[in-house]
Amino acid sequence: MIPKPVLSVTGIAKTFHGEGTSCPALADVSFDVGPREIVCIMGPSGCGKSTLLRIIGGLEIADAGSIQGVSGSGEGTASATMVFQDSALFPWLSVEENIVYGLRLAAQKMPEEEVRRRVTELLELIHLGPFAHSPPHELSGGMKQRVAVARALAIRPSILLMDEPFSALDIFTRRELEDEIQRIRNELETTILMVTHNPEEAVYLADRIVILSERPAMVSEILPVGLPHPRNPADPEFIRIRERLTLMVQGRPDREMCKTIPSASK
Amino acid sequence: MVLIKRQTIRDYGKGLAVVVLLLVIWECAALIINNNYILPTLGEIAEVLLHPFEPVLGGESLVANTLVSLKEVLSGFFIAAALAIPLGLLIGWSSEVQAYLNPAIQLLRPIPPIAWMPFAIAWFGIGINSILFIIVLGAFFPILINTVDGVLSIRIRWIEVAEMFHATTPEKLRTVVFPGALPRIWTGLRVSFAIAWMCVVAAEMLPGTTAGLGFLIMYAYNLGQLDVIGAGMVIIGIIGLGADMLFREGHARFFAWEGKE
Numbered sequence: 183m184i185p186k187p188v189l190s191v192t193g194i195a196k197t198f199h200g201e202g203t204s205c206p207a208l209a210d211v212s213f214d215v216g217p218r219e220i221v222c223i224m225g226p227s228g229c230g231k232s233t234l235l236r237i238i239g240g241l242e243i244a245d246a247g248s249i250q251g252v253s254g255s256g257e258g259t260a261s262a263t264m265v266f267q268d269s270a271l272f273p274w275l276s277v278e279e280n281i282v283y284g285l286r287l288a289a290q291k292m293p294e295e296e297v298r299r300r301v302t303e304l305l306e307l308i309h310l311g312p313f314a315h316s317p318p319h320e321l322s323g324g325m326k327q328r329v330a331v332a333r334a335l336a337i338r339p340s341i342l343l344m345d346e347p348f349s350a351l352d353i354f355t356r357r358e359l360e361d362e363i364q365r366i367r368n369e370l371e372t373t374i375l376m377v378t379h380n381p382e383e384a385v386y387l388a389d390r391i392v393i394l395s396e397r398p399a400m401v402s403e404i405l406p407v408g409l410p411h412p413r414n415p416a417d418p419e420f421i422r423i424r425e426r427l428t429l430m431v432q433g434r435p436d437r438e439m440c441k442t443i444p445s446a447s448k
Numbered sequence: 449m450v451l452i453k454r455q456t457i458r459d460y461g462k463g464l465a466v467v468v469l470l471l472v473i474w475e476c477a478a479l480i481i482n483n484n485y486i487l488p489t490l491g492e493i494a495e496v497l498l499h500p501f502e503p504v505l506g507g508e509s510l511v512a513n514t515l516v517s518l519k520e521v522l523s524g525f526f527i528a529a530a531l532a533i534p535l536g537l538l539i540g541w542s543s544e545v546q547a548y549l550n551p552a553i554q555l556l557r558p559i560p561p562i563a564w565m566p567f568a569i570a571w572f573g574i575g576i577n578s579i580l581f582i583i584v585l586g587a588f589f590p591i592l593i594n595t596v597d598g599v600l601s602i603r604i605r606w607i608e609v610a611e612m613f614h615a616t617t618p619e620k621l622r623t624v625v626f627p628g629a630l631p632r633i634w635t636g637l638r639v640s641f642a643i644a645w646m647c648v649v650a651a652e653m654l655p656g657t658t659a660g661l662g663f664l665i666m667y668a669y670n671l672g673q674l675d676v677i678g679a680g681m682v683i684i685g686i687i688g689l690g691a692d693m694l695f696r697e698g699h700a701r702f703f704a705w706e707g708k709e
Contacts, residue, residue: 241608263612270605273705274627283623284613319708337613 187214187251188373189238189262189341194247195398196233207233209398211247215341220367220374222384224431225394225402231377232345234399238375239264239343252340263334264343267350269326271318277329278305278314284337304332307366324355328362335370344376348383360387364411381427385420386413393430403430488675496679504676505668508659514683516659520576521648524583525641531584532591532640533633537625539592540599553592561586561647565654574656579648586647587640594636598629631703638695645688 196208207230215221223231236242238249239262252262263284271280282301285292292300305311308328318326327347334342344363348356360383366372378384384391388407395402405427413420471490478489500510508516539546561582568578606628610620652662661680668676 239612241611261614264608266605266608268605270603270609272606272609272624272627273708274630274703283609287610287613287615287619287623289614289616317705319705333609334612 185217188217188219189215189252189375190248190250191234191238192248192250194234194237194244194249196230196237196242196244197398206398208237208244209400211394211399211401213392213401213404215251215373215375217373218367218371219389220363220376220387222388222391223375223377223394224379224381224384224391224427225399226396226431227379229394229397230399231394234394235264235343235345235375235377238262238341261337261339262341262343263337263339264345265327265330265334265347267346269318269323269330271326271329271333273318276315276317277310277321280318280329281305281332281336283333290337300336304336307335307369308332308362322355323351324359327351327359331363331366335366335372339372341373341375344374346377346379349379356383357386361412363387381424381431382415385409385424385427386415391427393427405430484674485672486674488678492675493678493682496675497682504664505671505673507664507667510664510679510683513659513661513664513680514687517648517652517661518687520579520652520660521583521641521644524580524648525587525637525644527580528584528587528640528644529591529637532588532636533595536592536595536633536636537599537621537629540596540629541621541625546596553589557589557593561643562650565651569654569656578654579651579657579660582651583644583647587644590640590643591633591636594632594639595629598632598636599625601632602628631699631706634695634699634703638692638699641691641695642688645684645691649684 191214192212194208194211195206197204197206199205211234213221223234225231233242237244238252240252241264272283275283278301281304282297284290285297285300301314305314308331310325310328310332313321313325318329321329331342331347348359351359363374364387367374376387385407391405391407392401393403393405394400405423407423409417409420409423415421415424474487475490478484478487481487484492496504496510503509504513507513535549539549564582564585565578568581572578572581602625606624607620610624615623648660649662649665651657652660653666657663661684665677665680668674668680
């Protein structure tokens with residue numbers, strides 16, 4: 183029996199309207215994410231991967247389609263939280279205060295002892311206990327991203343959304359964090375949906391890879407990665423899947439680009 | 449580290465040299481003119497400054513007058529901050545509110561606070577209330593403008609993080625917008641304190657006041673006591689400089705994160 187999906191995305195469409203231009207980003211995107219799955223979204227650059235993730239996270243509204251499994255507002259239990267490419271930590275709060283940020287809001291109504299318990303647990307999980315009271319600007323890029331992951335996990339979301347979370351990191355830190363994500367998934371039974379532009383990262387982490395077509399994006403293929411963990415990027419089977427994935431993602435080089443692409447990345 | 453320190457000391461030295469030079473020029477000029485109704489010597493000014501608790505010109509002491517001015521400026525400053533910060537947060541947050549209020553603000557802002565003095569006296573009478581009105585007017589706009597700028601400079605991502613955790617609008621304002629704008633608000637406070645300090649001295653010079661550094665300077669002028677005026681000016685300068693240094697120190701201490709996020 184197939185378990186009930188944590189997240190069901192059905193027929194999502196989104197068109198951006200600029201000054202005199204309209205730019206269809208997502209045409210008809212549908213896929214499911216099962217419990218404890220790590221699903222990566224890949225596609226040609228500018229195809230609307232981040233937009234899709236932002237719609238699932240409730241930061242943007244779709245023109246059509248439905249998202250089932252995560253509620254856009256309220257109800258701390260069935261929710262999606264996001265880790266951005268830049269950690270987007272609050273620089274005026276310490277590491278610990280950043281992690282508990284979501285828990286102290288009225289929407290979560292968390293009793294203080296539960297807040298304390300979770301922060302201790304999360305600091306241990308991301309190995310940043312000694313830095314609990316440090317301001318974010320004293321941390322390295324990898325450490326900041328760990329804090330962002332802990333902050334997103336603090337409210338125990340039903341799904342963790344990650345938007346190219348490691349793309350600004352050097353290759354060693356990146357691999358370290360990828361392993362950590364794997365470990366966190368196993369320890370906390372977290373379901374993860376990650377946008378990445380790195381085929382190796384997708385094959386290294388994902389149970390399945392959702393490949394989007396060029397804009398306006400549709401799901402062109404869903405690629406299962408059947409390899410056991412821990413995966414070895416030098417393994418011939420790993421390389422074969424990675425190469426296949428790279429070919430599938432590559433778009434035509436001369437595709438038409440919209441003049442204005444609205445985005446909230448500031 | 450040592451290099452930086454040496455550089456800082458050298459810069460201080462340069463600045464100090466110019467101050468000393470100005471004092472020497474003043475003293476030479478005073479000795480040459482030899483008329484303390486035109487230019488008192490530094491010694492005469494220092495003589496006044498060295499007796500801060502004694503009555504000056506048959507009135508209150510230097511310290512008493514300084515305290516009066518400080519009390520006025522602080523009251524006006526806090527009233528202005530209490531009005532300007534919430535209003536600035538609102539204007540920065542809501543483009544609708546900004547559309548309504550911005551033209552009026554831009555129109556009122558260039559008017560020098562002292563120009564309001566006749567109205568102030570007509571509305572509030574002679575005395576502390578008129579002076580407070582002028583100080584609040586002077587301090588209000590720099591805080592307001594900087595608060596609005598501070599809110600507008602907040603990264604959209606921070607707001608999105610709050611939204612992701614389903615923060616309510618008051619929560620967003622309290623936990624993201626206000627702390628995120630605070631470094632700029634602080635800059636506004638620093639600028640506005642300097643303006644408020646100028647306003648209080650100017651306002652106290654107007655007829656009807658009976659205490660304060662501005663009053664003391666004007667009173668001494670009427671009696672031709674230029675050494676007292678010089679002493680008043682020295683106190684004004686030192687307090688202004690001290691306040692500015694405190695604000696700068698506070699900025700460096702509280703907002704070390706600014707620009708590093």
